[in-house]
Amino acid sequence: MSDLFWIFASAAIVTNFVLVYFLGLCPVIGVTNKSATGLRLGLATTFVMVLASLAAWVLNTFVLAAAPFLRVIAFVVAIASIVQIVELFVKKTSPSLYRELGIFLPLIASNSQVLGMTIFQTNRGYTLLEGLMFACGGGLGITAVLSLVGGIRERTDLAPIPAIARGPALVFMIVATLSLAFMGFAGMGAA
């Protein structure tokens, strides 16, 4: 039980997907103008990651043992299909949420976070339950970072920032500071 907890905690905080593994930096630049948008996209990513973790486990257990060199192709196709299904589902059940997420929902398919998560899960030989905890923790860690960066950027909107530091350069400086702060968790648990 404590193993499961530490897998969750280290995926969310100690080895945060964005701040430590550098996965999914495009949404960090693209969607963090507002804290709330970042939060919503993070939750959508978490949902896709949990499904992808399940799919990766099924593929690893029943299919890929025979052909390990097809792993990346199989994962990419599985993730793309999952995102497609989620998109259809959201469109059908909640058109307003669908409109709000817009282009970023399909773009989860080309997001390195989901693929990276499935590859980490495979390399570390997680069981189904461990994989699901890993996906959940990783997704919530991403959500936290997206909304944190969004919150800081909302503040900088009103600050007198020199023209030279506008745009992605400032975002990366913010993320660097956050990453430095998260380094404080390094070494906790069984990372």
Place this chain on the structure above:
Amino acid sequence: MSMIKASSGPAPTTAAGILTRPFWHENPVLVQTLGLCSALAVTNAVANSIAMGLATTFVLVGSAIIVSLLRKIIPHQIRITTYILIIATFLAIADMSLEAIVPDVHKAMGPYIALIITNCIVLGRQEAFASRQPVPLATLDALGNGLGFTIALLMMGIPREVLGNGTFLGVHVMPRSFEPWVVMMLPPGGFFMIGLLLLGANWRDLRKRTRAQLAEAMAAEAEAATTEAPEREVAVV
């Protein structure tokens, strides 16, 4: 998601221009901010940066040739899926070759080799260039972008390894008394480094723009002076 800025100059028309523009003026990482995940993750050592740059170049060139050859056959509706399958094929080749040739570097890079497939540069070039151009031009464009990516990786990898570890490609280069800045090797160092490089790119951009404005203003003044001058002469006469 990627932020694609409008290119600063006119589109290159010559073969040499297609090859060399991505080196600096349209650098995929520094100017277009594409492919950042792999750019940041592996640049804590120069050897890893070179391996990642070359692997990406190989995947880019290989898939650009195939996409360009098949550009009239691939149905428009499923083109992205087709590109991804072609890229994944070359990725598998690159992955296994690296594992066979430099197992240490392959191990150090971990899952990031597989993540070349989600590098926006690779898919972006297929969609924007290779799917519309003949094979020789597509090859040049892919080669230029791959090398531009490698240049950007080295611009991050060299300072990070020299400052963070005091070594260059594993050889000590800093004086013995130098205390390594360990933070440069850690993830925050990568974020700081790309932030600094983007600041530099911003600075260059701003300077170019103010110079262009200055030149325009001076030209307008000169023009005004030449048109005013004869009138004044007439007035004197």
